[in-house]
Amino acid sequence: MGKKLLMKxxxxxxEAAIRAGLKGYFGYPITPQSELLEYLANELPKRGxxxxxxxxxxxxxxxxxxxxxxxxxxxxxxSSPGFSLMQEGISYIACAELPCLLVNVVxxxxxxxxxxxxxxxxxxxxxxxxxxxxxxxxxxxNSVQEMADFVYLGMDLADLYRNPVCILADGALGQMMESxxxxxxxxxxxxxxxxxxxxxxxxxGRDQHYITSLYLDPEKxxxxxxxxxxxxxxxxxxxxxxxxxxxxxxDYAIIAFGLTSRSALKALELARAQGLKIGLxxxxxxxxxxxxxxxxxxxxxxxxxxxxMNAGQMVEDVRLAVNGETPVEFYxxxxxxxxxxxxxxxxxxxxxxxxxxxxxxxx
Amino acid sequence: MxxxxxxIQCEILDQLDIVWExxxxxxxxxNHYCPGCGHSVVHRxxxxxxxxxxxxxxxxxxxxxxxxxxxxxxLNIDMQEAAHGRATAVxxxxxxxLPDKIVFTYQGDGDLAAIGTSETIHTINRGENIVIIFIxxxxxxxxxxxxxxxxxxxxxTSTSPEGRDLVTQGNPIRMxxxxxxxxxxxxxTRQAVNxxxxxxxxKKAIKTAFQYQVExxxxxxxxxxxxxxxxxxxxxxxxxxxxxxxxxxDFFPLGDYKLPEKxx
Numbered sequence: 001m002g003k004k005l006l007m008k009x010x011x012x013x014x015e016a017a018i019r020a021g022l023k024g025y026f027g028y029p030i031t032p033q034s035e036l037l038e039y040l041a042n043e044l045p046k047r048g049x050x051x052x053x054x055x056x057x058x059x060x061x062x063x064x065x066x067x068x069x070x071x072x073x074x075x076x077x078x079s080s081p082g083f084s085l086m087q088e089g090i091s092y093i094a095c096a097e098l099p100c101l102l103v104n105v106v107x108x109x110x111x112x113x114x115x116x117x118x119x120x121x122x123x124x125x126x127x128x129x130x131x132x133x134x135x136x137x138x139x140x141x142n143s144v145q146e147m148a149d150f151v152y153l154g155m156d157l158a159d160l161y162r163n164p165v166c167i168l169a170d171g172a173l174g175q176m177m178e179s180x181x182x183x184x185x186x187x188x189x190x191x192x193x194x195x196x197x198x199x200x201x202x203x204x205g206r207d208q209h210y211i212t213s214l215y216l217d218p219e220k221x222x223x224x225x226x227x228x229x230x231x232x233x234x235x236x237x238x239x240x241x242x243x244x245x246x247x248x249x250x251d252y253a254i255i256a257f258g259l260t261s262r263s264a265l266k267a268l269e270l271a272r273a274q275g276l277k278i279g280l281x282x283x284x285x286x287x288x289x290x291x292x293x294x295x296x297x298x299x300x301x302x303x304x305x306x307x308x309m310n311a312g313q314m315v316e317d318v319r320l321a322v323n324g325e326t327p328v329e330f331y332x333x334x335x336x337x338x339x340x341x342x343x344x345x346x347x348x349x350x351x352x353x354x355x356x357x358x359x360x361x362x363x
Numbered sequence: 364m365x366x367x368x369x370x371i372q373c374e375i376l377d378q379l380d381i382v383w384e385x386x387x388x389x390x391x392x393x394n395h396y397c398p399g400c401g402h403s404v405v406h407r408x409x410x411x412x413x414x415x416x417x418x419x420x421x422x423x424x425x426x427x428x429x430x431x432x433x434x435x436x437x438l439n440i441d442m443q444e445a446a447h448g449r450a451t452a453v454x455x456x457x458x459x460x461l462p463d464k465i466v467f468t469y470q471g472d473g474d475l476a477a478i479g480t481s482e483t484i485h486t487i488n489r490g491e492n493i494v495i496i497f498i499x500x501x502x503x504x505x506x507x508x509x510x511x512x513x514x515x516x517x518x519x520t521s522t523s524p525e526g527r528d529l530v531t532q533g534n535p536i537r538m539x540x541x542x543x544x545x546x547x548x549x550x551x552t553r554q555a556v557n558x559x560x561x562x563x564x565x566k567k568a569i570k571t572a573f574q575y576q577v578e579x580x581x582x583x584x585x586x587x588x589x590x591x592x593x594x595x596x597x598x599x600x601x602x603x604x605x606x607x608x609x610x611x612x613d614f615f616p617l618g619d620y621k622l623p624e625k626x627x
Contacts, residue, residue, distance in 0.1 A: 024456060024460040052459055055482070059482050060452075063459070199443055200461060200464065201465075202439075
């Protein structure tokens with residue numbers, strides 16, 4: 001590890017991308033991610049990469065498609081309305097199996113919404129967003145340190161699986177300053193041989209390579225889909241990342257990702273101070289989702305509280321995983337509002353009271 | 364051995380001299396283009412040029428959405444298939460990370476001049492060092508003959524059944540004239556492939572554009588090619604080629620719109 005630096009989340013992410021061997025960045029200004037664009041405009045050309053300010057997010061994602069098709073490390077970053085514009089291109093990228101890193105520093109919506117933090121794009125990131133059956137690998141950082149760490153992880157996973165990887169951050173993570181250390185990372189140790197498929201010219205008279213997502217024969221198109229689904233299954237088995245806090249003896253647990261997990265952690269401390277045995281599970285990958293870990297937790301606790309900065313999106317996946325094993329309650333704020341620890345504590349207390357009453361009735 | 368001219372000897376193969384060969388980079392398969400369509404001609408010209416300039420090992424083409432969406436099945440070079448209208452953005456991505464490669468797009472009028480107009484203008488305005496081949500046949504061929512941004516006034520298509528009405532359906536767009544005004548364009552020309560003479564001139568123009576890129580000369584080369592669509596225009600191939608001479612070039616005059624030395 002290097003020395004500790006004080007940086008904004010957006011800048012830490014940008015710096016990590018350069019250190020991870022970024023060769024092409026294509027983006028369009030939008031708050032609250034513009035520092036990322038500005039940092040790379042300053043630094044990337046000096047350090048061996050190409051920076052292009054595109055005319056739109058639509059153009060940016062298609063530039064990523066082109067660059068990724070050469071096997072070079074490519075990325076874009078945007079915020080929610082811009083990410084909506086990119087969905088068509090992401091669908092093409094997923095089908096053509098092009099490795100790339102896509103960053104969404106989420107702001108409150110729908111519509112033009114607000115520039116304040118939100119997690120309202122969970123469904124869009126995790127369930128597909130664009131047309132067709134495809135998945136991005138979705139990483140959810142909760143600190144400036146993870147804004148950097150997940151770039152290395154994301155680029156490696158993108159190369160390994162030939163799949164788009166999305167870092168789903170939010171406006172607060174992008175803007176806030178914390179200390180960050182950049183790990184030692186030698187790109188040579190992480191290189192994946194893409195020479196069997198990349199389009200770089202027919203070197204030494206080799207056979208043609210072409211990149212496409214068009215298969216007019218439905219049987220062929222189904223085989224392509226089956227191949228993608230097989231890959232997603234392997235990702236589900238091998239790439240789940242999550243973190244637990246004080247779940248060992250927990251009677252109840254909170255599930256939260258990203259910035260919300262920071263409020264949840266504070267609520268956990270407040271609850272523990274009152275003698276309430278509360279735990280926290282934080283998915284770091286939203287796809288693949290930590291289904292097994294949540295199932296195990298559900299068998300242990302008397303109830304779960306899911307906290308999000310949206311109207312209740314991840315909670316649907318939690319309920320699918322829990323499958324009725326234990327009550328799952330939801331608390332969310334929307335439109336750029338952040339759940340406060342005291343409010344989360346209150347929701348936990350409600351959950352405990354309801355489930356205690358229920359147990360009283362049952363017995 | 365036969366002596367054709369004094370001092371020059373050549374071998375006679377079978378009964379006939381070979382005066383023309385399919386370029387090795389043009390796949391020897393049946394294509395899906397309609398009989399008489401100009402796409403096949405431009406495909407051949409492109410592959411002849413790639414061979415003549417000896418750039419097969421570093422050329423990357425970008426195919427559009429439209430009739431030439433499957434161009435990579437006919438052109439035996441590395442290619443990427445772009446989303447509708449985004450070919451020049453894809454080409455930008457390739458060229459920026461691999462500046463030594465030769466990159467071109469191949470796009471129709473719906474792709475380049477309707478859904479992709481923003482990418483077209485901004486790619487050229489940035490002066491990306493790529494070649495854009497723009498096939499203008501004034502119709503959406505692949506989807507069955509709908510009105511295109513370049514459809515002539517009064518022309519009957521499936522979405523302008525009474526003929527294109529300029530008041531309600533807008534004017535045909537002249538892309539070469541438009542992009543020649545952009546500072547990033549380097550070489551802009553409008554050619555045609557409706558006769559042996561125009562085909563020869565079109566080849567010369569395309570080759571010039573590729574040579575500029577090989578030499579690393581700055582800016583975007585934009586080669587518009589007036590082509591035919593016998594099926595979409597509901598004409599025989601001959602009638603469609605005559606229609607180009609009679610009507611199309613009146614509105615879309617052939618010629619150079621920007622030359623590197625002379626400007627506009």
